Amino acid sequence: MTQAQNDIPNPAVRRLSLYLRQLELLQKRHVPTVSSSTLASSLSLTDAQVRKDLAYFGQFGRPGVGYEVVSLIQGLKKILGTDRVTHTLVVGMGNLGRALAAYQGFAPKGFQLVALFDMDKSMISKSIDGIKIQPMRQLTQTINRLEIRLAIMAVPADSAQAVADQLVSAGIRGILNFAPLQLRVPADVAVRGLDVAAELEQLSFQANR
Amino acid sequence: MTQAQNDIPNPAVRRLSLYLRQLELLQKRHVPTVSSSTLASSLSLTDAQVRKDLAYFGQFGRPGVGYEVVSLIQGLKKILGTDRVTHTLVVGMGNLGRALAAYQGFAPKGFQLVALFDMDKSMISKSIDGIKIQPMRQLTQTINRLEIRLAIMAVPADSAQAVADQLVSAGIRGILNFAPLQLRVPADVAVRGLDVAAELEQLSFQANR
Incomplete structure (x- = not known):
């Protein structure tokens, strides 16, 4: 972990689990990509909040395409340490x-x-x-x-x-x-x-x- | 509930349950009064935080005496709506x-x-x-x-x-x-x-x- 990750606000970390739950639902439905605004509205958050939260942890998503569901799930799991058992x-x-x-x-x-x-x-x-x-x-x-x-x-x-x-x-x-x-x-x-x-x-x- | 209570930050409301748990422990031990600093240190909070949180909800405690455990418990339960079943x-x-x-x-x-x-x-x-x-x-x-x-x-x-x-x-x-x-x-x-x-x-x- 980098020093920078110690400065991430707790609520942002808390929301990673919310994002992960929502992305896992999308994965179940075989949805390939999701925009920050769709992800935000399904969780009653703002678009800007989602983008800001995810930006703490690295480069996710591409303009006009959004986030790839499978790779964002992998990225979030790696951050949370749940990519391994x-x-x-x-x-x-x-x-x-x-x-x-x-x-x-x-x-x-x-x-x-x-x-x-x-x-x-x-x-x-x-x-x-x-x-x-x-x-x-x-x-x-x-x-x-x-x-x-x-x-x-x-x-x-x-x-x-x-x-x-x-x-x-x-x-x-x-x-x-x-x-x-x-x-x-x-x-x-x-x-x-x-x-x-x-x-x-x-x-x-x-x-x- | 007054309009003012809608403006109380969620973390302050969250901490009311922590205060209540701690006060209930003190009550069990027949401790009659507690200072904001003792209450704070038992919960790894600051003195100022405890006083600020409780001030949102009214006048609790007296200078030099602290909070009366039983009456603060009653006050917190009333705020949380748990003074009745x-x-x-x-x-x-x-x-x-x-x-x-x-x-x-x-x-x-x-x-x-x-x-x-x-x-x-x-x-x-x-x-x-x-x-x-x-x-x-x-x-x-x-x-x-x-x-x-x-x-x-x-x-x-x-x-x-x-x-x-x-x-x-x-x-x-x-x-x-x-x-x-x-x-x-x-x-x-x-x-x-x-x-x-x-x-x-x-x-x-x-x-x-």
């Missing part, structure tokens, strides 16, 4: 963790679930979609052996920080956290929080306007 | 929908799940935590009878727009969408998207820096 684990085999472990939508996006962990002994050595649930003490060994980079955490709030600490010391590079609290991790580890109840609160605020 | 439904009883239906974390935040729906006949009249799964044709009647305002959608992408259309015409005011596509809804209906694979993409980007 990223090994990913799930910790916490409650309702949500089991649902995430069974979800079929990660692999097509480049994230292969290769290991599952739980703290509860009664869950250990059960399987979900052919992947055995392992005890936490096997975390470091498994992360090293399978070269796992990302972790999805679906554990209760009161054990979340301790689990995050274990993941970090075992070498995990990024954590997607479903527990409703902010994790403290070293600066070189990426964290994103997905708090479903907080999303409902935001929706409540918007719906009450 | 909001009836909420879930559509789509696949793995994720069932996990959300069984999740115990919504009710304490003011969102009571009161109805579940699925398109698949084999799921109909099964129950999750005492709530029967209903067919889609009962949507409008149930929404009216139980005064349901919000909907959580955990349906496949290719049926998501059709389901959203049904929810909107049945009177739903806000939709939390887990399907990986942007829904088109009228301007007076709120929508938020939660695309777990897109969150992993963002994490991948950050972890690769």
Whole structure:
């Protein structure tokens, strides 16, 4: 990554995923090219916004032709690091963790679930979609052996920080956290929080306007 | 809501949920008051940011004393509309929908799940935590009878727009969408998207820096 990529605003990076979803729909429909204005209007954005966002990352598209769908998909995946398979684990085999472990939508996006962990002994050595649930003490060994980079955490709030600490010391590079609290991790580890109840609160605020 | 509240920047509204989570932790520990700087540092924000955010919504806190935890919680809930119970439904009883239906974390935040729906006949009249799964044709009647305002959608992408259309015409005011596509809804209906694979993409980007 170049230094310049550290200066790209977060919302622009966030929109890359939106562009990618839309382009994948176009690819399914065998659409060969798309203009920035068509791409923009399908996502309720402006033409200028789309062109500006994509310009951060390089030269895409040609005047009068637009973007080639397949090559823009490849370009965006390369930027996001999903042009190759990223090994990913799930910790916490409650309702949500089991649902995430069974979800079929990660692999097509480049994230292969290769290991599952739980703290509860009664869950250990059960399987979900052919992947055995392992005890936490096997975390470091498994992360090293399978070269796992990302972790999805679906554990209760009161054990979340301790689990995050274990993941970090075992070498995990990024954590997607479903527990409703902010994790403290070293600066070189990426964290994103997905708090479903907080999303409902935001929706409540918007719906009450 | 006052006109002024329409001008509040989205990130400030977003942070209200963060403040609320942190204040609820303090309440659990029976902490009576908190300064803006303590609240800020626990969330990796600046003192000035916290004071500015809260100032959008009114007069909170007193110089030298800080914010009273219980009354700030009440104030934030009132702003978010979660000081009263909001009836909420879930559509789509696949793995994720069932996990959300069984999740115990919504009710304490003011969102009571009161109805579940699925398109698949084999799921109909099964129950999750005492709530029967209903067919889609009962949507409008149930929404009216139980005064349901919000909907959580955990349906496949290719049926998501059709389901959203049904929810909107049945009177739903806000939709939390887990399907990986942007829904088109009228301007007076709120929508938020939660695309777990897109969150992993963002994490991948950050972890690769």
